[in-house]
Amino acid sequence: MKILSAAQTRELDQATQTEQRLISVELMERAASAFVAWLSSRYSSADAGEILILCGPGNNGGDGLAVARQLLQRGYRVRVALLPATRHSPDWQHNRQHLPKAVPSSEISTKKLPDIAAGALVIDALFGTGLSRPLAGLAATVVTHLNQARARVIAIDIPSGLFADQSQPADSAVVCAQHTVSFGLPKLAFLLPQNAEYMGEWSIEDIGLSQKFVADTTTPWHYTNAAAVAGALPVRPKFSHKGTFGHALLLAGSRGKMGAAVLAAGACLRSGVGLLTAHIPGCGYDIFQTSQPEAMCLTDAKADFISELPKLDGYQAVGIGPGLGQDAASLAVLRQLLKAAAKPTAKTGKPLPLVIDADALNLLGQHRELLKLLPENTVLTPHPKEFERLTEPARDDYHRLDLLRDFAVQHHCLVVLKGACTCLATPEGELHFNNTGNPGMATGGSGDVLTGILLALRAHAQLSPFEAVRLGVYAHGRAGDLAATHSGQAGLVAGDIVRHIGPALKEWE
Ligand SMILES: NC(=O)C1=CN([C@@H]2O[C@H](COP(=O)(O)OP(=O)(O)OC[C@H]3O[C@@H](n4cnc5c(N)ncnc54)[C@H](OP(=O)(O)O)[C@@H]3O)[C@@H](O)[C@H]2O)[C@@H](O)CC1
Numbered sequence: 395m396k397i398l399s400a401a402q403t404r405e406l407d408q409a410t411q412t413e414q415r416l417i418s419v420e421l422m423e424r425a426a427s428a429f430v431a432w433l434s435s436r437y438s439s440a441d442a443g444e445i446l447i448l449c450g451p452g453n454n455g456g457d458g459l460a461v462a463r464q465l466l467q468r469g470y471r472v473r474v475a476l477l478p479a480t481r482h483s484p485d486w487q488h489n490r491q492h493l494p495k496a497v498p499s500s501e502i503s504t505k506k507l508p509d510i511a512a513g514a515l516v517i518d519a520l521f522g523t524g525l526s527r528p529l530a531g532l533a534a535t536v537v538t539h540l541n542q543a544r545a546r547v548i549a550i551d552i553p554s555g556l557f558a559d560q561s562q563p564a565d566s567a568v569v570c571a572q573h574t575v576s577f578g579l580p581k582l583a584f585l586l587p588q589n590a591e592y593m594g595e596w597s598i599e600d601i602g603l604s605q606k607f608v609a610d611t612t613t614p615w616h617y618t619n620a621a622a623v624a625g626a627l628p629v630r631p632k633f634s635h636k637g638t639f640g641h642a643l644l645l646a647g648s649r650g651k652m653g654a655a656v657l658a659a660g661a662c663l664r665s666g667v668g669l670l671t672a673h674i675p676g677c678g679y680d681i682f683q684t685s686q687p688e689a690m691c692l693t694d695a696k697a698d699f700i701s702e703l704p705k706l707d708g709y710q711a712v713g714i715g716p717g718l719g720q721d722a723a724s725l726a727v728l729r730q731l732l733k734a735a736a737k738p739t740a741k742t743g744k745p746l747p748l749v750i751d752a753d754a755l756n757l758l759g760q761h762r763e764l765l766k767l768l769p770e771n772t773v774l775t776p777h778p779k780e781f782e783r784l785t786e787p788a789r790d791d792y793h794r795l796d797l798l799r800d801f802a803v804q805h806h807c808l809v810v811l812k813g814a815c816t817c818l819a820t821p822e823g824e825l826h827f828n829n830t831g832n833p834g835m836a837t838g839g840s841g842d843v844l845t846g847i848l849l850a851l852r853a854h855a856q857l858s859p860f861e862a863v864r865l866g867v868y869a870h871g872r873a874g875d876l877a878a879t880h881s882g883q884a885g886l887v888a889g890d891i892v893r894h895i896g897p898a899l900k901e902w903e
């Protein structure tokens with residue numbers, strides 16, 4: 395699914411009208427109907443009580459006025475408060491004229507802010523994607539007044555005061571919604587942690603916008619949902635054997651951190667890899683062989699950390715990092731690996747696929763000269779702090795996205811920035827936000843599991859680097875979601891995610 399800018403969203407609006415021979419007010423009516431259908435599926439008129447609709451001067455306010463009329467027709471009690479303005483959009487004016495007299499309406503002023511009882515249901519239709527500057531004056535006062543009221547706020551399209559695709563000054567007035575009901579496509583702002591307090595839960599309603607325009611429009615931003623990865627996992631052919639699905643090598647573990655190696659290995663095995671060999675420090679042999687009998691095991695000469703790079707012949711992908719530690723000898727192994735993997739393999743003529751995580755990323759951050767050795771299409775899986783060590787502190791989430799994109803393009807690699815909406819940056823400069831996963835996955839070992847999944851999928855000959863990583867990130871979140879249905883979010887541990895990779899991947903079969 396594509397994510398469009400605010401300017402492209404306006405063009406989409408126009409293109410839809412032209413394509414479907416609609417007048418703009420008809421599209422507004424569709425948006426209002428979709429919003430009302432959403433609201434009435436969640437709140438009966440008794441639950442809702444008297445609904446206050448705050449309307450601005452543009453089409454977002456026009457949506458609010460159409461919603462007021464439709465809610466009244468459905469038997470809800472509504473009242474409307476209008477933000478004064480010198481100019482109103484034509485569709486606003488149309489819906490103002492068609493607002494039934496039975497809907498009480500008043501104009502807001504500094505002296506007459508709307509009464510909002512705690513717990514009241516309030517619809518925020520002040521500003522949408524036409525926001526052209528941070529809110530100030532009366533508009534900002536109304537938003538602050540609303541946020542202080544402890545009401546149940548539902549935003550139409552986007553919380554008012556929030557820009558759809560760029561940052562606003564830190565002290566801007568923005569509506570804090572409990573839920574945002576948006577139309578057609580998600581907006582970039584919805585996916586960034588810095589906006590979580592404004593967005594609440596959000597959902598996207600289909601209003602039949604032009605699919606052709608969306609298909610023809612280019613954007614760096616994409617959203618990975620179930621439809622995006624449908625059919626992405628190749629069917630296992632009847633006459634396949636374990637060699638068909640690749641042999642992966644995992645370099646992981648150190649004294650006290652063997653669990654990371656065990657989790658990554660378990661995840662790799664559950665993600666369809668043909669064979670897995672793990673190279674681990676001597677201290678981990680019994681632990682590893684006992685907990686992962688399906689994997690083969692090579693032990694390092696050192697007992698506590700990895701100091702040797704095994705021969706790489708015969709492997710289709712190598713993962714390094716989980717529980718590795720940051721010993722100088724392990725750094726030397728990482729350097730040797732980067733150099734060796736860059737040489738084209740006899741089988742594919744391409745560099746050996748690498749997945750780099752955790753301490754291997756921290757070592758890269760401390761020795762940035764190694765970044766120029768990264769083979770093409772290497773996968774890096776940092777969380778924001780690890781990513782900062784590779785680049786620089788980000789001013790905000792938008793700046794972090796710029797850094798992420800630049801890094802992936804400059805180093806020709808795939809970077810998975812882990813978070814609530816994990817973002818995959820490609821060497822072509824695309825950013826793909828993931829829609830699976832839950833806060834229960836913010837737990838130790840969750841990242842090691844992702845490394846194992848990605849390692850298995852990068853060893854799969856039929857998946858392109860991008861397909862493997864996008865699918866792996868999605869499947870990791872999906873496994874976490876399935877795990878949470880059993881253990882709950884608080885009780886979820888990384889091993890639960892491993893145990894649900896199979897059921898998650900089964901959904902593609
Ligand atoms: N796209 C779609 O597919 C569909 C979109 N639809 C709906 O349309 C909405 C977008 O409508 P919109 O473009 O009229 O923008 P919106 O935000 O309501 O108001 C702009 C007005 O506010 C003003 N203004 C701006 N910033 C301001 C500020 N800080 N303080 C004060 N004023 C400010 C601005 O004035 P100006 O910038 O010219 O000074 C202008 O007058 C969209 O979010 C969705 O709800 C659906 O109906 C149908 C399908």
Ligand SMILES: [K+]
Pocket residue numbers: 454518519520521522549550551552553554
């Ligand atoms: K709004």
